[in-house]
Amino acid sequence: MKSLPDLTPFVNIIKEGGVVAFPTETVYGLGADARNPVAIQKVFETKGRPVDNPLIVHLSDTKMVHDFATDIPEAAKLLMKHFWPGPITLVLNKKEEILDSVTAGLPTVALRIPSNPLALEFIKQTGPLVAPSANHSGKPSPTQAKHVKEDFGDEFPVIDGGITNIGLESTVIGFEDDHITLMRPGKIGADEIESVTGLKVRSDHMNEQETPKSPGQKYSHYKPKADVVYKGVSAFNDHTLYVMQTAPEVKQNNVICYEGDLKQLSKELYDRFRQADQQGYHRVHIEPFEEHKAEYPAYYEALINRIRKTLG
Ligand code: TXA
Numbered sequence: 001m002k003s004l005p006d007l008t009p010f011v012n013i014i015k016e017g018g019v020v021a022f023p024t025e026t027v028y029g030l031g032a033d034a035r036n037p038v039a040i041q042k043v044f045e046t047k048g049r050p051v052d053n054p055l056i057v058h059l060s061d062t063k064m065v066h067d068f069a070t071d072i073p074e075a076a077k078l079l080m081k082h083f084w085p086g087p088i089t090l091v092l093n094k095k096e097e098i099l100d101s102v103t104a105g106l107p108t109v110a111l112r113i114p115s116n117p118l119a120l121e122f123i124k125q126t127g128p129l130v131a132p133s134a135n136h137s138g139k140p141s142p143t144q145a146k147h148v149k150e151d152f153g154d155e156f157p158v159i160d161g162g163i164t165n166i167g168l169e170s171t172v173i174g175f176e177d178d179h180i181t182l183m184r185p186g187k188i189g190a191d192e193i194e195s196v197t198g199l200k201v202r203s204d205h206m207n208e209q210e211t212p213k214s215p216g217q218k219y220s221h222y223k224p225k226a227d228v229v230y231k232g233v234s235a236f237n238d239h240t241l242y243v244m245q246t247a248p249e250v251k252q253n254n255v256i257c258y259e260g261d262l263k264q265l266s267k268e269l270y271d272r273f274r275q276a277d278q279q280g281y282h283r284v285h286i287e288p289f290e291e292h293k294a295e296y297p298a299y300y301e302a303l304i305n306r307i308r309k310t311l312g
C-alpha cells in the first residue's frame with residue numbers, strides 16, 4: 001500500500017482558520033474548520049457561494065455525529081453503518097450550537113464521512129470540516145487538483161489525490177416519519193437505500209419549480225459556458241464536442257467516447273465540460289444513454305440530474 005503524504009502544512013492552514021482543497025471519492029472539497037465562523041466565511045467568499053446554500057460537514061468517525069446532530073432516526077444509523085465511509089450525505093436535526101453559516105439557518109445539518117483515504121486522514125488530523133465542492137459557484141465541480149487551481153489560482157493549497165473515483169457529488173437524503181427524501185441523486189441509489197432501511201425513497205429533486213428541500217438544487221452549479229444538448233447525433237460540426245458511447249465510423253477529433261460505461265462517463269463528465277470551455281467549443285453534445293440505465297441505475301439518475309441542470 002502507498003503511504004500517505006505528510007499533511008502537516010495543510011492541517012496547519014486549517015488550524016489557522018484558512019481553507020484547503022482536498023480530494024474525496026466524489027469530487028474535491030474546499031475544507032474549512034466547521035466550528036470557525038471566520039474560516040467558513042472564507043469558504044463562501046472563495047467560492048462566491050450564495051449564503052442561503054448550506055454546507056456539508058465532513059467527519060472521520062461516526063462517533064462525531066452526536067456533536068452535530070440530535071434525534072438520529074434508526075434508518076440513518078443503518079445507513080451510516082452500511083455506507084460510511086462513503087458517498088452519501090445525511091441531513092439530520094442539528095444541535096443548537098452549530099453555526100448558522102454552516103446550515104444557512106436551517107434546523108438541519110448535512111453530514112458525511114468520505115471514504116478517500118487522504119480525506120479521512122486529513123479530517124482525522126483537523127477535526128470536522130465543512131467542504132463544499134472546490135469550484136467557483138456556477139462552475140462544474142472539480143475532479144482533479146488542476147481544476148481547483150483553474151478556479152482559485154496556481155498558489156491555492158490543494159492536496160493532490162489524482163482523479164477522483166466517482167466524479168459526481170454524493171447522494172443527499174433527508175428523513176421523514178414514513179419515508180426518505182432523495183434531495184440529490186448520487187452513486188448510492190434509491191434501491192440500495194430502500195433495501196438497507198426498509199423505507200420508501202421519494203425524490204425531491206424532480207419537481208424543481210417548487211421550493212426544493214435541499215437549497216443547492218435550485219442553483220445550476222454545473223453549467224459550462226458551452227451549451228449542452230442531450231439528443232441523438234445525426235451530423236458533426238467543428239464547434240461541438242461530442243460525448244458518445246461508441247466512436248463514429250469516420251474518425252472525428254472532437255468526439256469523446258466512453259464505450260457506454262456510465263461509471264466512466266460520471267468520472268469524466270465535469271472534465272469534459274471544462275475541456276469544452278478551454279478549447280472554445282460552443283456546444284457539448286451528449287448522446288442519450290437510456291439503454292444503460294438498468295446496468296447502473298444510480299449513476300444514470302445522477303448523470304441525468306446533473307445534465308438536466310446544464311441544458312438550454
Ligand atoms: O460529494 C459531495 O457531497 C462533495 C464532497 C466535497 O464531499 N460536496 C458537495 O458539497 O457537493 P456542495 O456544497 O457542493 O453541495 C452540498 C449540497 C447542496 O446541494 C446543499 O444545498 C445541500 O448539500 N445541503 C447542505 N446542507 C443541507 C441541509 N441542511 N438541508 C438540505 N440540503 C443541504
Ligand code: MG
Nearest residue numbers: 132133141221
Ligand atoms: Mg457544489
